[in-house]
Amino acid sequence: MKWNAWGDPALAKPLSDRILTLLTSVFGELQHVDTPDAADVVLRPSALTPDDIAALTAAVGAENFSTADADRLPRAGGKSTFDLLRRKSRDVQDAPDAVVLPATDEEVAAVLAVCVERRIAVVPFGGGTSVTGGLEPIRGDFAAVISLDLHHSDQLSKLDEVSREATLGAGLTGPAAEALLAEQGYELGHYPQSFRFATIGGFAATRSSGQDSAGFGRFDDMIRGLRVITPEGVLDLGRAPKSAAGPDLRELFSGSEGTFGIITAVRLRVHPVPAEKRHESWRFPDFATGAAALRAVTQNGTGPTVIRLSDEVETGLNLAMTDKIGGDQVSGGCIGMTVFEGTADQVNGRHETTRAALLAAGGESLGDEPALAWEHGRFDAPYLRDGLLANGALCETLETATDWGNLDRLKGAVTQALQATLQETGTGSIVMCHISHIYPTGASLYFTVIGAQRGDPIAQWQRAKNAACDAIMANGGTITHHHAVGADHRPWMDQEVGELGVRVLRAVKAAVDPTGILNPGKLIP
Numbered sequence: 132m133k134w135n136a137w138g139d140p141a142l143a144k145p146l147s148d149r150i151l152t153l154l155t156s157v158f159g160e161l162q163h164v165d166t167p168d169a170a171d172v173v174l175r176p177s178a179l180t181p182d183d184i185a186a187l188t189a190a191v192g193a194e195n196f197s198t199a200d201a202d203r204l205p206r207a208g209g210k211s212t213f214d215l216l217r218r219k220s221r222d223v224q225d226a227p228d229a230v231v232l233p234a235t236d237e238e239v240a241a242v243l244a245v246c247v248e249r250r251i252a253v254v255p256f257g258g259g260t261s262v263t264g265g266l267e268p269i270r271g272d273f274a275a276v277i278s279l280d281l282h283h284s285d286q287l288s289k290l291d292e293v294s295r296e297a298t299l300g301a302g303l304t305g306p307a308a309e310a311l312l313a314e315q316g317y318e319l320g321h322y323p324q325s326f327r328f329a330t331i332g333g334f335a336a337t338r339s340s341g342q343d344s345a346g347f348g349r350f351d352d353m354i355r356g357l358r359v360i361t362p363e364g365v366l367d368l369g370r371a372p373k374s375a376a377g378p379d380l381r382e383l384f385s386g387s388e389g390t391f392g393i394i395t396a397v398r399l400r401v402h403p404v405p406a407e408k409r410h411e412s413w414r415f416p417d418f419a420t421g422a423a424a425l426r427a428v429t430q431n432g433t434g435p436t437v438i439r440l441s442d443e444v445e446t447g448l449n450l451a452m453t454d455k456i457g458g459d460q461v462s463g464g465c466i467g468m469t470v471f472e473g474t475a476d477q478v479n480g481r482h483e484t485t486r487a488a489l490l491a492a493g494g495e496s497l498g499d500e501p502a503l504a505w506e507h508g509r510f511d512a513p514y515l516r517d518g519l520l521a522n523g524a525l526c527e528t529l530e531t532a533t534d535w536g537n538l539d540r541l542k543g544a545v546t547q548a549l550q551a552t553l554q555e556t557g558t559g560s561i562v563m564c565h566i567s568h569i570y571p572t573g574a575s576l577y578f579t580v581i582g583a584q585r586g587d588p589i590a591q592w593q594r595a596k597n598a599a600c601d602a603i604m605a606n607g608g609t610i611t612h613h614h615a616v617g618a619d620h621r622p623w624m625d626q627e628v629g630e631l632g633v634r635v636l637r638a639v640k641a642a643v644d645p646t647g648i649l650n651p652g653k654l655i656p
């Protein structure tokens with residue numbers, strides 16, 4: 132993963148002429164933004180003392196400990212637009228004071244013991260794809276902060292084919308986990324857009340949701356058990372598929388974002404690699420009709436693996452098909468995609484019932500081509516943001532969820548808040564939205580925003596983001612459906628869970644991390 136951009140450098144490509152023309156026609160001439168070479172970035176010096184270094188080195192071995200800038204810089208943050216803009220700074224940049232890579236649960240526990248004793252904050256690091264400031268090297272009341280990288284937790288330690296459960300190391304990336312399962316004919320089916328880089332532990336720590344959530348559920352639906360190392364001891368959670376033994380502690384540690392403990396292994400529901408796959412694309416006359424059609428599908432339980440709907444603006448720009456962005460529109464109205472997986476019989480049944488529901492709700496079939504094109508490019512869109520930022524545009528995404536009955540109101544309010552505040556900063560904007568996660572009672576809303584950089588782009592986006600978050604809270608949405616809270620959404624957590632809810636979270640934190648070393652400044656206000 133690049134330290135200052137998304138993903139694999141080999142897959143990055145410059146913006147197409149079509150996109151550049153589109154940008155100029157909407158925003159006028161934009162200023163190219165330079166980015167420093169890694170060698171020119173000046174990092175805040177490590178604050179660890181020689182005694183800290185000796186104790187941490189003793190915990191993990193010298194080969195798994197580093198204070199080198201080359202190791203600290205890639206763990207200085209995640210991949211939000213704030214993070215990427217910060218990496219462009221020629222001022223001194225903040226970074227963790229060291230990187231430790233424990234190889235066993237015992238080493239994780241030993242690192243935490245050193246950090247409690249020596250008062251060092253700990254930021255767990257998975258794939259580094261956080262988009263909510265979850266990896267910011269915040270020291271809080273501590274003298275120093277380290278990045279605890281889970282990459283050595285990379286095993287498939289158990290596959291129970293009878294129960295269809297696999298125990299996977301927290302540091303396995305999406306592709307590495309799927310490759311290990313595929314060797315035995317199984318898959319997890321968790322495909323967030325960050326799939327290629329994010330990790331099993333990160334998915335659990337952030338309650339991630341993948342593009343196949345309609346068929347296989349969110350990541351938290353897949354979790355059967357968790358192993359968590361805390362400063363106060365080890366938790367092995369999940370004795371039975373379901374239990375009435377009080378509140379489910381797995382739920383408490385899913386989404387805990389490194390503030391309650393280090394997740395080192397996750398036991399997950401898996402399924403045989405599907406034998407068949409089928410695609411169908413759809414056009415709806417407008418977003419409301421399309422949303423009602425998706426609602427009918429989920430409320431009747433017709434079983435697509437993937438179902439998504441782009442609004443009119445996203446459809447107009449062809450954002451659902453990265454190779455065609457800005458080109459001729461596939462259709463007017465709103466485009467939708469469906470994918471079906473399973474045995475041949477399951478695919479036939481699921482496809483036919485879903486198709487009937489979508490046709491009855493006003494959908495028109497566009498055949499399989501747009502859905503195949505979406506699937507082909509589904510992990511590529513994030514590379515575009517790097518080109519947009521380098522060419523003087525602002526670009527970021529944000530997401531929420533609400534009940535079906537409130538979807539239109541929330542979508543309108545967030546769109547309006549983004550457009551109005553960006554206008555105040557001196558730029559017009561393109562605000563697009565899609566639905567990609569549906570439930571019988573509601574759905575997610577995922578916004579992509581493009582504007583022009585004017586003045587300080589960090590301050591500019593902060594203003595728009597604040598307005599969007601305020602609009603989400605004022606209009607019945609959740610502050611996050613799947614990106615998590617981190618440092619960026621933390622100011623809205625008291626509104627999300629209430630003052631008593633915050634006290635409950637703090638009480639749990641006090642039980643498992645009484646000195647507060649774990650990921651300070653994230654999640655819990």
Ligand SMILES: Cc1cc2nc3c(=O)[nH]c(=O)nc-3n(C[C@H](O)[C@H](O)[C@H](O)COP(=O)(O)OP(=O)(O)OC[C@H]3O[C@@H](n4cnc5c(N)ncnc54)[C@H](O)[C@@H]3O)c2cc1C
Pocket residue numbers: 137209210211254255256257258259260261262264265266281301322323324325328329330331332333334335336337338339340341342387388389390392393394395513613614615617650653
């Ligand atoms: C381009 C792009 C596309 C994305 N698309 C999606 C999407 O489709 N769906 C989705 O849900 N998310 C998406 N995300 C968000 C991101 O990928 C998720 O939050 C991801 O689940 C984080 O996994 P990670 O391994 O990268 O964790 P990191 O980014 O390394 O960490 C995320 C947070 O979890 C904590 N953490 C990480 N590992 C552990 C652990 N083992 N134990 C305890 N705490 C830990 C960290 O301290 C941090 O607070 C996207 C992000 C980007 C940049």
